[in-house]
Amino acid sequence: MKNKINLMVLMIVLLGILMGIQFKAGYNERFESSFIDREITAQVNQIRKENTQLSDTIRAAKHRVSLYENSAQEESPEIKKLKKEVEDMKLTLGYVEALGSGLIIKIDTNRDENLGFIMEEKKWFLLLINDIRYYGGEAISINGQRISPYTEIVLAGNHININSVPIVQPYEISVLGDIDRLGRYINDDNILIESMRKAYDMDISIKKSGNMSIPKLEDEKKLKYVRR
Template structure:
């Protein structure tokens, strides 16, 4: 009986030791897994933080890109509008212009009123319109800028341009496509031949690498130079 009691005590002790070892083993395993989990979670959080930072930078870059694109569009629109305004100012004669061109000087050999000759056959009007067709972009006559508002009329015994009387000789300055203008002038120009051979006028033509045609002095009411086809 005593031996049996002793055996039971020893078995209980052994069971206690085994249970203790098991609990210790489980605790250590749980502790080790917890550490690995914490390290894994830490890595995930670091990646999330890095992704959040990258997303913030990406959002900033996208905003900057939108700003740049918007400003580029605005600048392009402003540039286009400015070009349109400058082109309109050029057409209306509101700008001084410098560039290659030519000068046509017309005078009489005798004491003849050049204004009467020019108005009778509409030579000056026809010449202006042809010059425009054949490369003339900016034109002036005796420093009077020719614009869509210009009138070229006989007033008494002289020609008026922009309501300003001009005296002979007539000096026509042209800025534009110089090669095209030279071809127009030198290919048996009917108007120039008529002035020289039929009306015995002096016509002197010179080309220039640089001419200056000044802007119109003041605005005029809308009156267009008549087209050659209307004559």
């Protein structure tokens, strides 16, 4: 009897041990599975978050590009003003061809003499160009040579050099600008033109032109050599 009781107790203990082992194994398995799931879920959520951030960044970049493209198409008044100033400066410096209306002034002499010496001695080219600019001349050329603020007009031997290119009489001065304004001051009654005629019997004609072309400078002056 005692042996049976001992055997039953032993069986109950063994059964308890087995149940404990099974419960522990199941708990560990469920805990490990739950931990892995949480890790995967965390990684998926992190990827989703990064994708959302990346999408936001792409949308913001596209928006900036769109704004830039629109601003390029619809320039601000400041940009337009700056471009206009640049174009005006190029025109003044002679870096672009000038097209429009203006005057054509031809200078010759009724005498058998070289005008180059007289034009140089009296500085009449310089004085006439200053007059033309003062009264609205936007672009000027003499015998096809563009006049800029840095153009040199000098006597070289028995002829005049402009932009290091020799020119000879008769001289043809093309002036682009407002015809009406230029015509009011650059005419037969201009003091300088009248003096040239009377003192040296020069033959000077002035006519208006509605369609003129003044070439650009062949060699642009380097501004680093220009003094202010």
